[in-house]
Amino acid sequence: MFKTLDDLDPEQRVLVRLDLNSPVEDGEVQDNRRFDRHAETVRELAEAGHRVVLMAHQGRPGDDDFVSLEQHADILASHIGRDVGFVADTYGDEAIAAIDALEAGEVLLLENTRMCDEELPEEDPEVKADTEFVRTLAEHVDAYVNDAYSAAHRSHASLVGFPLVLPAYAGRVMQTEYEANSSIATREFDGQVTMVVGGTKATDVIDVMNNLGDKVDQFLLGGIAGELFLRAAGNDVGFDLEGMDFFDDQWEANRETIESLLDERGDQIKLAVDLAYEDETDDRGEIAVANITEKDRAYLDVGSMTVDEYDPIIRDSEAVFVKGALGLFEDERFAVGTTGVLRAIAETDCFSVVGGGDTSRAIEMYGMDEGDFGHVSIAGGAYIRALTGAPLAGVEALQQD
Numbered sequence: 001m002f003k004t005l006d007d008l009d010p011e012q013r014v015l016v017r018l019d020l021n022s023p024v025e026d027g028e029v030q031d032n033r034r035f036d037r038h039a040e041t042v043r044e045l046a047e048a049g050h051r052v053v054l055m056a057h058q059g060r061p062g063d064d065d066f067v068s069l070e071q072h073a074d075i076l077a078s079h080i081g082r083d084v085g086f087v088a089d090t091y092g093d094e095a096i097a098a099i100d101a102l103e104a105g106e107v108l109l110l111e112n113t114r115m116c117d118e119e120l121p122e123e124d125p126e127v128k129a130d131t132e133f134v135r136t137l138a139e140h141v142d143a144y145v146n147d148a149y150s151a152a153h154r155s156h157a158s159l160v161g162f163p164l165v166l167p168a169y170a171g172r173v174m175q176t177e178y179e180a181n182s183s184i185a186t187r188e189f190d191g192q193v194t195m196v197v198g199g200t201k202a203t204d205v206i207d208v209m210n211n212l213g214d215k216v217d218q219f220l221l222g223g224i225a226g227e228l229f230l231r232a233a234g235n236d237v238g239f240d241l242e243g244m245d246f247f248d249d250q251w252e253a254n255r256e257t258i259e260s261l262l263d264e265r266g267d268q269i270k271l272a273v274d275l276a277y278e279d280e281t282d283d284r285g286e287i288a289v290a291n292i293t294e295k296d297r298a299y300l301d302v303g304s305m306t307v308d309e310y311d312p313i314i315r316d317s318e319a320v321f322v323k324g325a326l327g328l329f330e331d332e333r334f335a336v337g338t339t340g341v342l343r344a345i346a347e348t349d350c351f352s353v354v355g356g357g358d359t360s361r362a363i364e365m366y367g368m369d370e371g372d373f374g375h376v377s378i379a380g381g382a383y384i385r386a387l388t389g390a391p392l393a394g395v396e397a398l399q400q401d
C-alpha cells in the first residue's frame with residue numbers, strides 16, 4: 001500500500017500533485033468534478049496548518065487546451081472556500097520565492113507543470129528524480145503528496161520523480177480512486193458481479209474481458225464496441241457506412257479476438273437485442289437486431305428492449321462496474337441505453353463504480369445524483385488501466401518504501 005495524509009507529520013511544507021486537467025472552451029477553463037474532489041484534499045491540508053504548494057497540468061504543448069493554470073486557481077479557491085495564490089512559474093526564482101513566503105494554512109498553485117521541459121517525456125522515476133525541476137522544488141518542501149490518480153498512468157516528473165527524493169503520501173482522491181477502481185480485481189463479492197461495457201474502443205472491452213473474465217459474471221455490451229461483437233455473432237452490423245470511421249479498422253485488428261471471446265465466454269456476454277437510429281423525421285427509431293437484414297444507417301444507441309433485458313440483471317447484482325457508454329448519450333435521443341443502466345444502478349443498493357472520462361459525464365448531464373453511486377471515477381486512461389490490470393507508474397512510485 002502507500003502512506004496517506006494520516007501519516008503526515010504536522011506543520012509541513014507539502015508539495016501536492018493534483019489533476020486539474022479540464023475542458024477549455026474559447027480559452028475558458030470549464031469547472032468540473034476534478035476541482036470539487038481535489039478541494040477536499042487541499043482543504044484538509046490547509047486546515048491542518050500545512051503550507052500547501054500545488055502542481056497540476058493542463059493540456060499538452062501544441063494543443064489548444066495547453067493554457068496557464070491562472071483560471072484553475074480561482075476555480076479551485078471557490079471550491080475550497082479559501083484563497084489559492086498563483087505564480088506563473090514552475091520552479092524558477094519566482095516560484096521559489098512564493099513557496100518560501102507561504103504562511104501556515106496558505107495555498108499556492110504553481111504554473112502548468114507541462115510548461116517545464118523536464119516534466120513530459122515518459123522516463124524512469126530515477127531519471128525524473130534527477131531533473132533540475134524535481135531537485136530544485138524538493139529543496140523547498142518537506143513532503144510530497146500525490147492526489148492525481150487520474151494522471152498516474154504517466155511516468156512524468158511531477159508524478160514519479162518526487163517520491164524518490166521526498167517522504168511521499170497519497171492524497172484523499174488518490175486513496176479513494178485507487179481503492180474503488182482496484183476493487184473489482186481485489187475484492188470478493190458474495191453475489192453477482194456485472195460489468196457494463198461500451199464506448200468506442202473495442203480493445204478496451206477486450207482487455208477488460210481478458211483481465212476480469214473470471215471475476216465478472218455478466219458483461220452487458222453496447223456502444224461501438226458492442227456493435228462489433230454483434231457483427232462477430234453473425235449480424236449484419238458493425239461496419240462503416242460512407243463517411244464513417246468507427247468499425248472497419250477495429251474489425252480488421254480485433255476480429256479473431258472478439259470471435260474467440262464469444263466462443264469462450266458466450267454465456268457471460270450479453271449483446272443488444274435492438275438498436276436505435278435517427279429516423280426520417282429526426283426522431284429516435286428502434287429496430288430489433290434480428291430484423292436487420294442489411295445495415296443502411298448508423299446505430300447510435302441500444303434499444304429499449306435491450307435496456308429491459310439489462311435492467312433486472314443490474315438490479316440482481318451485488319456489484320456493478322461501468323466502462324464506456326452504451327450510446328451517443330450526448331444527444332438526448334440516444335441517451336436511453338446509458339441513462340437506463342445508470343438509473344438501474346442508482347436505484348439499487350449494489351456496490352458500484354462508474355468510470356471513463358466521457359461516460360461519467362452522463363450522470364450530471366441527466367440530473368442523476370452522484371451520491372446514489374458507490375464511486376464515480378474522475379479518471380479516464382488510469383481507470384481502464386486499473387480494470388485491465390496494467391500498472392500505474394504514479395501509484396507504484398508511491399508504494400515503494
Ligand SMILES: Nc1ncnc2c1ncn2[C@@H]1O[C@H](COP(=O)(O)OP(=O)(O)OP(=O)(O)O)[C@@H](O)[C@H]1O
Pocket residue numbers: 198199200201204222223224299300301323324325326327328329330355356357358359360379380381
Ligand atoms: N453507437 C455509438 N455511436 C457513436 N458514439 C457512441 C456510440 N456509443 C457510444 N458512443 C460514444 O462513446 C463515448 C464514450 O466512449 P469511450 O470509449 O471514449 O469511453 P469512456 O471510457 O467514457 O471515455 P475515455 O476513454 O475517454 O475515458 C461517448 O462519448 C459516446 O458518445
Ligand SMILES: O=C(O)[C@H](O)COP(=O)(O)O
Pocket residue numbers: 019021059060150151154357379380381
Ligand atoms: O485528463 C486526463 O485524463 C489526465 O490528466 C491525463 O492527461 P493526458 O492524457 O494529457 O496525459
